[in-house]
Amino acid sequence: MPVPITNALDGPRKLNAAEAGLRAVREAVGDEMDILLDMHGRLTPQMAIQYARRFEPYAPLFIEEPCQAENPAVMARVASATTIPVATGERLFLRWGFREILETGGASLLQPDPCHCGGIGETRKIATMAETYYAGLAPHNPYGPLATAVSVHIDLASPNFVIQEMIDPDVAPEAQALVIEPLPVVNGHILPPTRPGLGVEVNEAECARRPPDFSIEKAGGMVMRHYYATHEDGGIADS
Amino acid sequence: MKITRITPILADGGHRIIVFVKVETDQPGLIAGQPLRPCLCPSPMPWTARES
Numbered sequence: 372m373p374v375p376i377t378n379a380l381d382g383p384r385k386l387n388a389a390e391a392g393l394r395a396v397r398e399a400v401g402d403e404m405d406i407l408l409d410m411h412g413r414l415t416p417q418m419a420i421q422y423a424r425r426f427e428p429y430a431p432l433f434i435e436e437p438c439q440a441e442n443p444a445v446m447a448r449v450a451s452a453t454t455i456p457v458a459t460g461e462r463l464f465l466r467w468g469f470r471e472i473l474e475t476g477g478a479s480l481l482q483p484d485p486c487h488c489g490g491i492g493e494t495r496k497i498a499t500m501a502e503t504y505y506a507g508l509a510p511h512n513p514y515g516p517l518a519t520a521v522s523v524h525i526d527l528a529s530p531n532f533v534i535q536e537m538i539d540p541d542v543a544p545e546a547q548a549l550v551i552e553p554l555p556v557v558n559g560h561i562l563p564p565t566r567p568g569l570g571v572e573v574n575e576a577e578c579a580r581r582p583p584d585f586s587i588e589k590a591g592g593m594v595m596r597h598y599y600a601t602h603e604d605g606g607i608a609d610s
Numbered sequence: 611m612k613i614t615r616i617t618p619i620l621a622d623g624g625h626r627i628i629v630f631v632k633v634e635t636d637q638p639g640l641i642a643g644q645p646l647r648p649c650l651c652p653s654p655m656p657w658t659a660r661e662s
Binding site for chain 2: 545573575583585
C-alpha cells in the first residue's frame with residue numbers, strides 16, 4: 372500500500388510521506404523494474420488525484436483502485452486527471468460490471484477476478500470488451516496455484532493481457548502444496564501449462580492433511596493482522 | 611452429461627483458507643478421456659472477500 376490511511380481531505384504531510392516512499396523505491400530499483408501501486412479504494416477521488424500527481428514523476432506502471440469503483444464517472448475524473456494508467460476490477464462482477472468503467476474511461480486496465488466475476492468464459496468476454504476500448508487485462512488473483520492456472524489460461528488467450536497477479540510461492544508455500552506440480556515461475560514469468568485441463572491438479576490428500584481452522588484465533592486473527600485498518604479516529608478504513 | 615456429485619474441499623492455504631469445488635459427472639471429461647474426471651474451481655471464503 373503506497374499511501375497511509377488518509378482522511379476524506381488531508382494536508383501535505385501524508386502526500387509528502389507517500390511521495391518520499393515511492394521516490395525511495397524508484398531510486399532503489401532503477402528504471403528497469405516496474406512499480407505497481409494499489410490504493411485499494413481507500414482514497415476519496417479528491418485525495419486520489421493529489422496522490423497520483425505526486426507519483427507521476429516516478430512513472431509507476433499503474434495505480435490500482437485510486438478510489439472506489441462503484442461510481443465509474445467519478446473514477447473517470449481521477450483517470451483523466453493523471454498520466455498514470457488506472458486499474459480496477461476486483462470488486463466488479465460479470466461483463467455488466469465492467470461496461471460502464473470502459474464507457475466512461477474509468478480505467479484502462481481491467482482486473483476481473485475469474486473466481487467471482489463469472490468464471491473463465493465471462494473473464495474472456497470482459498477481456499474482449501476491454502480490447503475494443505484499447506484497455507488491458509490483468510486478472511485479479513490473490514489466491515492459490517489453481518486460481519493462478521485458471522488466470523494463466525485466460526491470459527494466454529487474451530491479446531490485451533498485461534500482467535498476472537499471484538501470491539509469491541515463497542511467501543505462501545502452504546498454498547502451493549495444495550496442488551500437484553503448480554505452474555513454475557522462472558525469473559518472474561509463469562510458465563504456461565503443459566498438462567491437460569487446467570494443467571494443475573488439486574492434491575486432495577494434502578488438502579485433507581490441512582483442514583481449515585475457523586477459530587477466531589486463527590482465521591479471525593489472520594483477517595485482523597492482514598486486512599484490518601482504521602482511521603485516526605478509530606473508524607474502520609478500507610484495508 | 612449429468613453432474614453426479616459436487617464436493618467442497620476446504621484447506622488451510624496459509625495466507626487464507628482455500629475452497630475447491632469438485633464436480634463429478636457421469637461422462638468422461640473433455641480431456642484425456644479419463645472417466646469421472648473432476649473439474650475443480652477455486653473460491654475465496656466470504657471473510658476474505660475484502661482483500662486485494
